[in-house]
Amino acid sequence: MSEPVLPGAVGFVGLGRMGEPMARRLVAGGIAVRGHDAAPGPAEALAGVVTLVNSAASAADGVPVVILMLPDSNVVETVVDGGLLDALRPGTLLVDMSSSEPLRTRGLAERVADRGVTLVDAPVSGGVPGARAGTLMIMVGGPRDAAATLQPLLALMGRARHVGGVGAGHALKALNNLLSATNLLACSEAMLAGERFGLDPAVMLEALNRSSGRSGATEDKWPKYVLPETYDSGFTAGLMVKDIRIALGLIEANGAASALAARTVELWGRAVAQLGPGADHTEIVRWLRR
Numbered sequence: 001m002s003e004p005v006l007p008g009a010v011g012f013v014g015l016g017r018m019g020e021p022m023a024r025r026l027v028a029g030g031i032a033v034r035g036h037d038a039a040p041g042p043a044e045a046l047a048g049v050v051t052l053v054n055s056a057a058s059a060a061d062g063v064p065v066v067i068l069m070l071p072d073s074n075v076v077e078t079v080v081d082g083g084l085l086d087a088l089r090p091g092t093l094l095v096d097m098s099s100s101e102p103l104r105t106r107g108l109a110e111r112v113a114d115r116g117v118t119l120v121d122a123p124v125s126g127g128v129p130g131a132r133a134g135t136l137m138i139m140v141g142g143p144r145d146a147a148a149t150l151q152p153l154l155a156l157m158g159r160a161r162h163v164g165g166v167g168a169g170h171a172l173k174a175l176n177n178l179l180s181a182t183n184l185l186a187c188s189e190a191m192l193a194g195e196r197f198g199l200d201p202a203v204m205l206e207a208l209n210r211s212s213g214r215s216g217a218t219e220d221k222w223p224k225y226v227l228p229e230t231y232d233s234g235f236t237a238g239l240m241v242k243d244i245r246i247a248l249g250l251i252e253a254n255g256a257a258s259a260l261a262a263r264t265v266e267l268w269g270r271a272v273a274q275l276g277p278g279a280d281h282t283e284i285v286r287w288l289r290r
Contacts, residue, residue, distance in 0.1 A: 004149045006156075008032060011059035012050065013079060014069035014098070015042045017234050018124070021131040022069060022097075022157050023050055029156035034059045057087035065093045065153065072242060073100040077108060090116025093146055097122045097138075099174070099243050102167035102250065105141070109166040118146050119166060123173035126158060128234030134158060139176075141169030171250055178247035180216060181240055181281075182264045187217035188226075188285045201227060225282040237284060238277025241268050 008031070012023050015037040023033050023046060033050040036059040037043040043052050053059050056079050060066045066088065070076050076098055088094065094117050096105065102121075109119035120142035130136040136158030140147045147162040154160035163172050190213070194204050201222075208218045225233050248265050251258045271287040272279070 004152055006031060006152045007064045009034065009063045010153070011035075011056075011061075011063045011066035012069070013037070013056045013059050013066065013084070015046055015050075016069070017042075017128055018131050019069035020045055021128065022067075022136075025131070025134045025157050026153070031153070031156070034061065034063060055083060057083040060084055060087040060092070064091070065095060065150070067095045068098055070096075070098040071239070072098065073104040073108075076100055077104070080108065080112070085112060085115060085117070088112070088115060088117045092117050093150060094119045095122050095150065096120070096170075097124055099123050099177070099239065099246075100170050101246050102141075102171040102174070105167045105170050109142075118143060120146050120150060121167060121169040122150070122154065122160070123169050124158065125173065125176055130158060137161070139163050139169040139172045141171075142166050170246075174243050174247035174250060177240060177243035178261055178264065181244050181268055182260065183215040184217040184221055184282070184284060185264060185267060185288075187213075187215060187222065188288050191222060191226075192285075192288060221282050222285075225280070226285050231280045231283045231286070233280055233282050235281050236277060237268070237272045237275055237279045237281045240281040241265070241272050241277070244268060 010031055010033055012033050012035045015023060015035050020042055023035055026033050027049055034053055035046055035050040036053050036056050068076055076096055094112055105121050112119050122138050122140045124136040124138050126136040134157055138154050138158050138160040140160050140162045141164055144162060151160055163169055191201060191204060195201055205218055205223055208214055225231055244265050248261050251261050271284045275283055275287055
């Protein structure tokens with residue numbers, strides 16, 4: 001069997017906070033990118049870097065792979081049904097790197113398969129910094145041969161791991177964000193309790209990160225975004241709530257224990273109601289301080 005090779009060109013729909021640096025990584029890797037975003041602002045940042053086109057259908061013109069990096073399943077389905085599907089040639093790989101709903105992903109995969117198109121879900125973890133550095137964790141769901149074909153392309157953006165059939169990537173991404181959201185809540189409550197006791201937050205983090213209580217919240221979010229009070233991780237609280245609600249739905253649908261997950265979703269929902277969905281997700285610490 002021949003080794004998979006990089007495609008000469010790809011289509012890329014969704015050039016926002018994550019899509020823009022991801023598209024840049026592809027171009028830096030020698031890929032010609034045909035890009036489209038419904039909002040003019042994000043696309044303008046890539047003028048001269050990618051070939052900007054005025055529709056998702058145009059982004060798919062003549063390319064073997066089309067990547068979607070969109071907010072949710074609703075937007076993904078609107079884009080696909082709004083002209084993109086008719087523009088995809090049989091044999092095209094449609095790669096949904098959005099944080100979509102696993103069961104809807106499976107349904108969409110069946111619909112595009114009727115046109116000879118293979119859908120692969122490949123959501124990411126690592127945020128904007130990971131997208132810029134090309135160090136994203138990419139959770140790939142879909143046929144194993146399609147995942148293998150995409151491996152060199154995805155490697156330009158991070159580390160890809162085939163995790164199962166269609167929808168598996170989106171399921172794992174949602175569960176990952178549930179863990180992330182729960183960790184950040186627990187870490188922040190402990191950190192704020194320590195502050196009130198008189199402990200130095202920087203000293204606390206140094207000790208915690210050498211102890212069993214360490215997590216992504218202690219190693220990354222608190223030192224980078226909370227202590228300096230920048231709150232600019234690039235991932236919104238509204239998107240976090242969307243993802244953890246997907247995870248809770250999966251847990252409940254499978255009859256697993258969900259008491260902690262339900263409480264996490266409840267608290268994050270209350271925080272977003274006050275902070276607003278556009279707030280950075282690390283701003284939940286501000287909400288807890290109140």
